[in-house]
Amino acid sequence: MSGPRxxxxxxxxxxxxxxxxxxxxxxYLDGTIYTAREGVYMRALEKNANIPMELPxxxxxxxxxxxxxxxxxxxxxxxxxxxxxxxxxFAKWIGPWMERSGAKLIIGKGGMSSADYxxxxxxxxxxxxxxxxxGTGALLGRGVQAVKAVHWNEExxxxxxxxxxxxxxxxxxxxxxxxxxxxLFERENAKIAPGLAAVYEGTRPAVLKRYxxxxxxxxxxx
Amino acid sequence: MISIDLIQSTAETLMDKAAIEIPxxxxxxxxxxxxxxxxxxxxxxxxAMLENYEAAKEDRRAMCGDTGCPRWYVKMGNEAxxxxxxxxxxxALRQATANATNGVPLRPNRVHPLWxxxxxxxxxxxxxxxxxxxxxxxxxxxxxIDLTTVHKGGLFGTDYRMLFxxxxxxxxxxxxxxxxxxxxxxxxxxxxxxxxxxxxxSKDTCMVLGKRAACLRTVGDRNPDPEIAKLEExxxxxxxxxxxxxxxxxxxxxxxxxxxxxxxxxTGGMQMSVHAFCLSSRRAVARIWADxxxxxxxxxxxxxxxxxRETVGWNEAHREAAE
Numbered sequence: 001m002s003g004p005r006x007x008x009x010x011x012x013x014x015x016x017x018x019x020x021x022x023x024x025x026x027x028y029l030d031g032t033i034y035t036a037r038e039g040v041y042m043r044a045l046e047k048n049a050n051i052p053m054e055l056p057x058x059x060x061x062x063x064x065x066x067x068x069x070x071x072x073x074x075x076x077x078x079x080x081x082x083x084x085x086x087x088x089x090f091a092k093w094i095g096p097w098m099e100r101s102g103a104k105l106i107i108g109k110g111g112m113s114s115a116d117y118x119x120x121x122x123x124x125x126x127x128x129x130x131x132x133x134x135g136t137g138a139l140l141g142r143g144v145q146a147v148k149a150v151h152w153n154e155e156x157x158x159x160x161x162x163x164x165x166x167x168x169x170x171x172x173x174x175x176x177x178x179x180x181x182x183x184l185f186e187r188e189n190a191k192i193a194p195g196l197a198a199v200y201e202g203t204r205p206a207v208l209k210r211y212x213x214x215x216x217x218x219x220x221x222x
Numbered sequence: 223m224i225s226i227d228l229i230q231s232t233a234e235t236l237m238d239k240a241a242i243e244i245p246x247x248x249x250x251x252x253x254x255x256x257x258x259x260x261x262x263x264x265x266x267x268x269x270a271m272l273e274n275y276e277a278a279k280e281d282r283r284a285m286c287g288d289t290g291c292p293r294w295y296v297k298m299g300n301e302a303x304x305x306x307x308x309x310x311x312x313x314a315l316r317q318a319t320a321n322a323t324n325g326v327p328l329r330p331n332r333v334h335p336l337w338x339x340x341x342x343x344x345x346x347x348x349x350x351x352x353x354x355x356x357x358x359x360x361x362x363x364x365x366x367i368d369l370t371t372v373h374k375g376g377l378f379g380t381d382y383r384m385l386f387x388x389x390x391x392x393x394x395x396x397x398x399x400x401x402x403x404x405x406x407x408x409x410x411x412x413x414x415x416x417x418x419x420x421x422x423x424s425k426d427t428c429m430v431l432g433k434r435a436a437c438l439r440t441v442g443d444r445n446p447d448p449e450i451a452k453l454e455e456x457x458x459x460x461x462x463x464x465x466x467x468x469x470x471x472x473x474x475x476x477x478x479x480x481x482x483x484x485x486x487x488x489t490g491g492m493q494m495s496v497h498a499f500c501l502s503s504r505r506a507v508a509r510i511w512a513d514x515x516x517x518x519x520x521x522x523x524x525x526x527x528x529x530x531r532e533t534v535g536w537n538e539a540h541r542e543a544a545e
Contacts, residue, residue, distance in 0.1 A: 003266050024263060039338075068241075068284045070327040070342075080327050081278070083287030086377070086410065110408035132270045133468070133501055134412045137287035138278035139270065157340035158330050172270055174263070174469075185408045188263075188471050195465040196403065203396035207386050221378075221404050 004174070011061035011167065013104055018127055021175045023184040027129055028171035032148065032164060033061040033107070037085060039160025041093035043152060044100065052151040053164065056102030064090065064108030066159040068137065069147070077147040081137030082165075084109040084130070088222035095120035107173060109134055110185070113222065117181035128177040130184075136172065143170025193218050224367055224512050226305040230314035232508050232516050236371045237292065237322030240506040241284040244275040245520040248416065248503045251441035251478040255414055264473030268414075271468075271501055286502040289328040290373035292319050292344055293351040295438065295522060300356065301364030303512070312352055315369075320345045328373075353430075358528055358536060365512040370522040372437045372505045379411030379498030382429055387492055391453075394421070394494060395460065401496040402461050402476055409469030412500035413476050416441060417461065420495040423485035432495035435481040437505060438524035445482055446530070446544075454480045468501075483525065 004026045009017060011031030021027070034053060036044075043049045053059070064087045069079040087094075087108030094112070097103065098120060106112075106121070107129045121127065131140065146166045153161035176184040196217045205215065256268040278285040294315050298304075304311045320343035323330055330342040332349045344350065358364070381401045385393050398419065405411040418436025420428040444451040457480040467473020487493055509517045527544030528536060 003262065026266070065287060066329050066331075068287050068289050068327050068329040070324045078327050081284035081287040081289070085288065110410055130469070132267055133274070133286075134409060135286045135288065135502070136270050136274040137285055137502075138281060138283050139274045140287065141283050142277060142281065157333065157338075158342050159333070159340065160338075172266075185470055189407055191472050192465045192470075199460070199464050200396070200399060202392060203399060204389065204392035205396060206383065206393055207388055208384060210383075217403060220407055221410070222408070 008169070011059050011105065012056065013060065015125055018104065018125065019179055021127060021178060023175055023178055023182060023187065025175040026171065027173045027175060028169045029061065029143070029167050029173065030169065031061070032059040032166055033063045034059050034165070035063045035065045035067065035163040036097070037064050037066065037160060038090060038093070039156040040152065040162050041090060041097055043155065045093055045096050051101065052162070056104065060102055060104040062097070062101065062103040062106050064106070067163055069158065069163065071150065071153065071158070077150065079144055079147050080141055082140040082144060083133070083135030083137040086110045087112050091116050098124040098126055105129055107131065110222070111176040111183060114181055114183040114186055117177045117183060121177060122179065122181040125179065127175065127179060129173040130176040132172045132174055139172070140170060143167050189218070189220065223303045223305045224365065224510055225514065226310050226314055228510055228514065228516065229304070229311060229367070229369070230318050232510055233315055233318030233369055233371070234322050234325070236369060236506040236508055237318060238326055239518070240371050240373050240504040241289050241326050241328055242278050242282055243506070244285060245440070245503060245505055247440040247442060247520065248478060249275060252414065255475040255478060259467055259473055259475045261467045261471055261473030263469070263471040264467030264475060267468035267471065268475065284326060284328060285504070286375065287329060288375050289331070290375035290504060291331055291349070292328070292371055292373045295353050295355070295370040295372065295524065297355040297357055297368040297524065299359045299364035299366040301359065302367050303365060304367065315350065315352055316345050319343070319350045355524065355529060357526060358541070366509050368507060368509050368522070370438065370505060370507045370524070374433070374437055375500050375502065376412060376498060379405040379415065379500070380496065382425065382493070382495045385492040385494050386490065389492060397494055398457060398496060399460070399464070402464060403466070405498065406464070406466050406476055407470045411498040413498060414468060414478050415498040415500055416503055417457070417477050417480045418497040418499065419457070419480065419482045420493070421482060421484045422487035422493055424487065425493060427485055428493035428495045431483040431485055432497045434524060435483040436497040436499040438522040439481045440521045441479045443481065450482050450484065454482050
């Protein structure tokens, strides 16, 4: 089996490097990434706190992640496994965050909708990378060379803090959106949907409906 | 008397094992699934997961960065006496959870639901959950305690619905498929998974049954009711025929195994819950004896004939009949 293409990518990628990427490519990252999820977005965007990094010069790679990690008494860090958290919940912040941070790579779990990609990602020249599995936490943890800093852990707790990670060959990630805003997961859903009717044969809708329920199987929960 | 220090040190070991070591039954199941998966992307994902389990064991680091919400299932032999009593037991399990969160390390997932405040140790109000069961034993063989820790992940892949007798098996199948397809898209359920189904009870116990079916039974285990066992196998195949694999990519690996547990319910209803235990099926078990022996295993062996009993009382004749 040949499998998908494998590509090394910088965390401060050029527009040309991003244009090369196709849906389903497997990517390994080199450089600095930082974690930011709802805690960081709310603090930076709603409370207008100063972001404690030079973005995007230091990194254009925003990881939707809380690592399995701890801060030791001497101030050093122990970092074990690293995996992403589901990104669809962050849709309302992602556009303003990309404008503020210059992020070009959004890394997370499960992707976002093509509507999000076309509205926020395409104008900012950004793409989405999904983690694999989920989750290959030990493999991704191996790709982290060092924890460079942790910001806002006092204010947000370890799980929501901004972890700054130095990475080498960190992966695998899968390209889940391209510069045109196409969505890998929606492409796969569309391939699967035509077969669902046959699978549902011999089943029956519940006698007690749920308010707002649909039987449209092309629907998604995100 | 069962030593409280031994309980805590064993609990810490279990926390470590659960987070790092994929149970052999799930690993064998995933390997068998990977061998027949022919979707390109789905196959790549399964191979990456198999490599990930090896990396976790080699490095002694957690399999997944989301290390779930640690919880405890405690089962006591009929003659179990714990040093310091049940309060000491619960303190030891809470302390082990906190220590392992910093020691392994695990992700400190647990926060207050409203204030989002955090002790950074997975301990807080109602956390970790500690659930209890008891087990008959012949005289002189019941002074033991089974500790099972499950670090169940996933905000998705679990659902509940009130069905009714008129919904029948067709309705059960429908809700099963709805749950797998809804949460299988984009791989939100972290499939292929062990799927647990709870049927009956009441709303809360139905959820408990389904969760225990997913987390406390091993791959290949069948319900002792032959008709339910057939349904389990049928549902496993049905799930794998959806056309969807890992991460919601085209494929045929959704369900490593399907387990169904039932409880008596209201005559008018047929409660149903569906639970997906993810690609990192974190569970670890040990039996601790009063004489200091500790026996580690990965099968919780929770659903014994006694746990599924239908009778008022329980004696040797009941046990033999059940077996």
